[in-house]
Amino acid sequence: MKFHILRTPLLFLFTLLFCFFGQSTFSQETVTDVYTTPGASTFTVPGGVTEITVELWGAGGAGGQGAEKQGTYSGGGGGGGAYSVQTLAVLSGQTYTINVGAGGSFLTGERDGGLSSVVFVDAGLEVTANGGTAGSNTIKNPGSPRVNGPGGAGGSGGTYAGGGGADGSSTGGGGGGSSAGTASPGETAIDFNGAIAPSGGGNGGNGRTGSAGAGSPGTAPGGGGGGGFGGGANNTGYVGGAGGDGQVKITYTLPPVAPSLELSSVGTNPTGQGPALSAAVQLSENTNNPNANNFVTYSPSLGATVTFDNQLYNFQGFTENAAVVFGYAAAATDIYRAPEAAFGDPVDSYFTSSSSPEGAGFSVSENRGLSILTTTAPLLDDGVNTNSKVRMADMLIEFDTPLTDPIIHIAGLGGGDPANQSYTTELELIDTDKSLTRLSGTSAFEVNSTEILHAQTAPSNTGDGSAQGSVRLNGQNITSVRFKVFIRGNGSGPWAASSTDPAGDGWLISFSSQLPDSDNDGVLDKNDEDIDNDGILNTEEGVSSNQDTDGDGLRDFLDLDSDGDGCSDANEYYNYPSADGRDGGEFGQGIPAVTAAGRVADAGYNGDVTNVTNASVNSSCDAYILQTNGDWATGSNWNFNRRPSALDTAIVRANATLVASQEVGTLTIDPTFTVSIASDISLNIKENLTNNGAIDGDGYVVFDGTAAQQIIGDGTDAGSFTNIRLNNTAGLTLTDDADIFEVLDLETGTFTIEPGKFLTFKSSAAQTAVLTELASGADISGCVIIERYIPASNRSFRYMASPVNTQTARACGRESINTNLQEGHQVTDYTKYSESEQTPGFGTHITGPNAVANGFDATQTGNPSMYTWDVSVSPANWKAIPNTNGTTLDIGKAFALMVRGGRELDLNVNNTQLGSATTLRFTGELATGNVPVNNLAFGNGEFSLVANPYQAQVNIKALLNSVDAAGINNTVWVYDPNLGVHGGYVTVDLSTTDGNVVPSESSADIFLQPNQSMFVENTADAPALTFKEIYKKDLNSEFTNGTFSVDNTGTLDITLRRNHQSNFIVVDGVRLYFEESLDNKIQNNDALKFWNTGESLAISHFDKYLSIERRNYPEAEESVQLSLFNYSNAEYKFELDARNFEKTAYLKDTYTGQLHKLENNAVTVYGFTADNKISESVSETRFELRFEAETLGTEDMEIADLSVYPNPASELLHIQVPNLNGEKAELQLIDMAGRLVFRETVSPQNGVLSTRKIEHVGSGVYLVKIQVDTREYSKKIIIE
Secondary structure: OEEEEEEOOOOOOOOEEEOOEEEOOOEOOEEEEEEOOOEEEEEEOOOOOOEEEEEEEOOOOOOOOOEEOOOEEEOOOOOOOOEEEEEEEOOOOOEEEEEEOOOOOOOOOOOOOOOEEEEEHHHOEEEEEOOOOOOOOOEEOOOOOEEOOOOOOOOOOOOEOOOOOOOOEOOEOOOOOOOOOOOOOOOOOOOOOOOOOOOOOOOOOOOOEOOOEOOOOOOOOOOOOOOOEOOOHHHOOOOOOOOOOOEEEEEEEOOOEOOEEEOOOOOOOOOOOOOOOEEEEEEEEEOOOOOOOOEEOOOOOEEEEEEEEOOOOOOOOOOOOOOEEEOOOOOOOOOOEEEHHHOOOOOHHHOOOOOOOOOOOOOOOOOEEEEEEEEOHHHHHHOOOOOOEEEEEEEEEEEEEEEOOOEEEEEEEOEEOOOOOEEEEEEEEOOOOOEEEEEEEOOOEEEOOOEEEEOOOOOOOOHHHOEEEEEEEEOOOEEEEEEEEEEEEOOOOOOOOOOOOOOEEEEEEEEEEEOOOOOOOOOOOOOOOOOOOOOOOHHHOOOOOOOOOOOOOOOOOOOOOOOOOOOOHHHHHHOOOOOOOOOOOOOOOOOOOEOOOOOEOOOOOOOOHHHHHOOOOOHHHOOEEEOOOEEOOOHHHEOOOOOOOOOOEEEEOOOEEEOOOEEEOEEEEOOOOEEEEOOOOEEEEOOOEEEOOEEEOOOEEEEOOOOOEEEEOOOOEEEEEEEEEEEOOOOEEEOOEEEEEEEEEEEEEEEEEOOOOOEEEOEOOOOEOEEOOOOOOEEEEOOEEEEEEEOOOOOEEEEEOEOEEOOOOOOOOOOEHHHHHOOOOOOOOOOOOOOOOOOOOEOOOOEOOOHHHHOOEOOOOOOOOEEEEEOOOOOOEEEEOOOOOOOEOOEOOOEEEEEOOOOOOOOOOOOOOOOOOEEEEEEEEEOOOOEEOOOOOOOOOOEEEEEOOOOOOEEHHHHHOOOOEEOEEEEEEEEEOOOOOOOEEEEEEOOOOOOEEEOOOOOOOOEEOOOEEEEEEEOOOOOEEEEOHHHEOOOOHHHOOOOOOOOOOEEEEEEEEEEOOOOEEEEEEEEEEEOOOOOOOOOOOOEEOOOOOOOEEEEEEOOEEEEEEEEOOOOOOEEEEEEEEOOOOOEEEEEEEEEOOOEEEEEEEOOOOEEEEOOOOEEEEEEEEOOOOOHHHHOOOOEEEEEEEOOOOOOOHHHOOOEEEOOOEOOOEEEEOOOOOOOOEEEEEEEOOOOEEEEEEEOOEOOEEEEOHHHHOOOEEEEEEEEEOOEEEEEEEEEO
16 A cells, blocks of 8 residues: 655745845645555656655564463564665656565464565665564474474664564563664563554564463564464464564655746736726735635736737727727726626636646635626627627737746626627637647636637526636747637627617636746746756856866866866865865865856855866865964965965964964864964864874863864874863764863863773873863763872872762773772782882872782781771771772762872882872763762761762862752861871861861862862761752852952961971961850861871860861950870971951960960961970870950969969869859869869859869879860969
8 A cells, every 4th residue: 555645835935135136935845655565566756856765664573373282382572673764866757666575474474574675776776674583483392392482583784673572481472572663773572562662663562471372463564473372272373463564655855836826806906097908917826725815925926917909899988999998887997807706607616726736726706807898889880790700809918927838717708688699708819839728617618729719609698608717828938928809699689789888798817827947946937047957047058168178077167176186166266275165175076056147156256267177286275284383373384375264174284373263174283293272262173173293282272163073183192182172062072092181171062082082181290180060061971081190299098089980881991999090900929019110100009908819909917008988887987998809989989098109119118118109090981960979977967078079179168058068067178198297187167258278288278179088077967968060160260359358257277387307397287266256165167176197286175176166255364275186206386377366365385384475467486395205295285375355464364363272282272263153163184194184063162163182183283174154264283
C-alpha cells in the first residue's frame, strides 16, 4: 500500500529587497509517500524535484517456537528492524525501486525480518535497512534436555539498529525487540513483554505466558514477534508471533506554485463615467482558492485592460456612439466591475481558477467581472435579419505581464425575451498563435479552439441555459489577445422595441492567472533578471561570450576557477584571499554565490580580470603569512602588506605580539614561534587553530566562531596557552594534548576534549590554572590533568582535595591514588631507593603498613602518611587510608597528605631531610555545576573536613553566608604548611568584610584554593552545604576595591615567632576583638583552637581554648589569660598589634614579673626565652593581658584594688575583689608549669573570698585565678 502525506503549504507574500529588485516568493508543498505493503514497487521523481529524503525500517523477526515434551519450553523473541535515513540528490523523471521487507513468519517459512531498500540501478545507489533476526525455537540437542530459545538480534547497520528479542524462559516466551526510531536505536526486550519502541518505531510483540500458546505479533514498522510457549497436540509446538512489516518513506518538496490571481472587489474600480470603451483592472490574490475566498493585494501586480474598438454599429443612446460598451444601462457610472452572479444566475462550480482542478469552482458572489452590454437596437434601423449572426466590434485584452495559459471566465451569455426575440453574444479568436480550451461551464457553454458559443438555438439567459464557464487561453508569454464580438438572434421577434431601446445581451468577463516563474527559482519572470537561470542576464542572452577557458563544462561566467589553476576567480580578480564568493574557503570548487547580475557576491571593489584566465597566476590564494617578528597589526610584517581579517587564513612563522585585539579566520602557529597577547587584549579566532608553537601573555585566545571549532596540534601536542575563552554555542574541540597556565573561561558552548587526549591545568610557584564560573549553556567534557605544585620547603601535612573523579566512565587511564600521586610507582624495598629517573619533578611518597600489598612506598616504620577525616564516628577523627593501589580520588573527599618532597627522596636516610619541589598530578574529569557536600559530620559542635570540589578559588565567605549553607559556623580553619617547622592551623574569621586570619602572617584568606580543604564547625545537628558556580572567584575581583567604613572595634593580633636557624619564623597566633557591646560569653563567632604539633598559642576562657575571641573590655584588675603549649628550648618573640584600643593594655610575663605596655595603633615586640629545665619558664599560663582605663597611670595593676592576704600564706588565704556584690566566684590555683592544682567555688563574706585548700599544697610560687560572672582576675602568691 502507498499513500501520501501532504504538508499544508505555507503561502506567504512579501517583498524582499535583493539586488535592488523586488522578488516574490510563493508556496511550496512537502509530500511524503509511505510504502507499507511488503514487496517491490517504484517511485518516479516528480518534475522540478531535486532532492528526496528516504527513511527505511527493516522488518521484525518472528518469535521462536515453544515446545512441550518432558517439560514446557518457550521460544525467544524476534529482533526489531533497523532504521536508515539518507538525503539524495535526484533528477526529475528518475525511477527508484522500492522494496518493503516482510515481517518474519512461520507461515511463510521466512522467519527473519526482510530488508527494506531504495535502489537506483543506473547510478549504482542503494539505501537499506536490515530486518531483525528470528527468535530461536526451543533447542533439543541429542542426548541432552531441551532448553528455551534465545532471543533474536535486532537489525544491524543503517542509522540506528533495532532492539534484540528477550530469551525464552520457563515462565513464557521472550518478548520481541522494538524497531529503531527516527532518533534513537530500538529497545531490547528483557522479559516476556515486548519492548516499547522509541518515536517512529514499532513495538515488539509480547511472548506467550501463563499457558501454552502462540506469541503476539510485532507492530509495524519492524517490531519483533513474541516467542511461543509450550506445545499442543502431537507436540507440534506453538509458533512465535510474526514480525511487523517494514516501511519506506520518501519525502520531497514540490516546486513552488505561484499564487492564483483573480478579479475581485479589492482595489479600485475602473476609472471613467458612463459606458466606456476601455477599462483597466488590477487582479488580486485569492489566498484560499478554490476552497474559500480571501482576497489580498498582491505585489508585483498583474493588470488587465479590456478595450472595445472597431465598432461597426452606433447606438445613439450612448454618449460614445458605440454598440458594445461597459455597463448595462444608459449613463451607468462605476458599475463596470460587478459580481459574477450579476448575470445568468451562475453557480460556483461553473468556473475554474488557475492552479485548481477543473470545475473546482470559485465564489460567484465574491469574484468579480467587467460587466458588458452588447446592444441590439442599432440592428433594428439597419434592417438586419433577426436570425443572423452579426459582428458588432472587436475586443482587445492586454496584460501588463507576459502570461502563460491565462484563464478567461465568461458569465451570462444569452438574453432577450424568449417569447419574442432572444439573442446571445459569441466570441471568435482572431490571433492565430493562440487557441482555446474549455475547462468547465454550463451545458450551453460551447467552446472550440477558436470560438466561445451558446449551444442553444434560442439562447436562454439563466442558469444552465446561459452560456457561462471558464476557458484557457493557450499560449506562452501572452501580453494581448483579440476577439471578434458577435450577436446572434433566433429570429423570433424584433431586435429591440425601438432604435433608442438599450436592449441587448448583458454579460461579464473576468480573468485568472498565475504569474510565471519559468526557471522555478522562486523569482517571478517579471522580476527575474535571469529568467532561464543559465547565469546569463536576459539582456545579455546571445551577447555574452560563454567561453569555457579550462574546458571543465562550466562557462567562465559561472566557473569559480575559470583557468583551472586551483585559485578562485574572485581571489584572482581582486587579488585578495577573502574574496572567495563564499565558497567555504575551497578556492575553486562548487558553484559561487552570485548576484542577480552574475557578479560574485560581496566582492564590491575593483579588480583585474587578467589573472582570472591566466593559470600561471594564483598567488592571491596564498594564506596570510607573518614573516617578520613584531606587532601583529603592522601590515608590513605580513606577506600581503596588510594584516588578516576575521575571514582570512593566517600562518605565523615569526614571533608576534598583540597590543590591540585582533581577529582571524583560520590560524596556524608553526613550531618554535610564539604569539604573545598583552593584558586586556584578545585574539579572536573564528575558525580552527593549529597550534604547533605557543601562545603566552596575560591576554586571551577567544574562540567565538559560529560553527564548531577545533584546537589542532601535531598529532600529539597542541601547544600551550595562558588564557582561553570560549564564546561559541557550537562548541570547541581539543584534538591533541594541550596545557593551560592561567584561566579557562567558558562563556557559551562546550569545551570537548577528544578521547585519549588531555588538557593539563599547569601549576607553578606563582600560579595554578583554573576553570572559571560556568555560564548557562557552557560546559567541559573529557579528561584533564590537574597539577598542584609543592615547593621545596618543610615536611608537613597538607589538607588537600581532588577536583576530578579519577574513576570515570570515560576511562582517563589513572584511577588509583598510586597512579596519580605516586605516578604509578612504588618503593617495595626501603633499602633500595632508585626513583630519580622515573618521574623527576612529579609525585611524592605515600607510606603505610604492608607496603608491597597495599601500594605504599616502603619505610622502616610503615607509618601512614595519608589520612581521611572519618565522620562515621563521634567525635569525627583521622583515619589512615587502607591502600593506594585500590583507592581512588573523588571529588568532595578531602585528605591529609604528608608531602616530604619529590619521589627522588631517599626515605631510608632520616626523618628530617627535606626533599625537592614536586608537582602532584590528578587525572580524571572535572566537577561542574552544583556540588553538594555529602560527608558532613552529624551533631552540634562537630567538625568536618570539607574539600574544594572545583579547579577554582571559591569565596568561602560568600558561600557560608548564603542560603546554600545551613547549620555551619562562619569561621573556618585551614592548615598552613608554612607555619613553624611542620605547619600549623590558621583560623579564618569570615565575619569581617575581607575576612581576618590568625596568625595574621599567614597567606590564607577568604578564598579556598584549588586542591585545598578546610575544617568547618557545626552549629546544628544536621548541617547542609552546597558548592555552586557563583561562588567561584570573579575573574575581575583583583581589580575591585573593598568598601571602606569606620570601625570602632578594638583588635589585638598576637603573633608568636620562634628563632629557627637565625630566622624568627611564625609558629602561631591569636586575635581578640574588644567592643563595649560584645558579650563575654563564648559564642559561635568565637573560634575554638585547633592544636598544632609544635607550639600552640591560645586564649584561655571558661575552660575553653580559643584562637579568636570577641568580648567586652576587661574591667580593672580583670585579665585575659594566654595559654602557650609545647615550648622548645628557644628564643621567642611576641608581636602584639593593637588597634583602636580604648584602654591601656599590658602583657604580663608571670615568670619574669615584667609588665610590658602595648602601644596603641602600633606593633609591640616582646622577646623571651624558654628553658624546659625551668618549669616556670615553660608554664602554660606564663602570659596574660592586663587592662586599665586610659586615665590611669602605669603603676603595677597587681597592687590596685585587688588584695590577697596573707602573702606568703600557709593554711588560709583571703582575697578581696573589687565590686563584689554577693556573686559566687570560682577560684583556681595553678602552678608555674601551668597545671591546675585545684578548683573551688566560693561565696563571698563581706566582699572577701576565703579558702583553706592551700594547706595541703606544697611550697612554691602559684597563680591564683578568680572568675566572677564574666570577669577574670589573677594574682601571684607564695605558699609556705
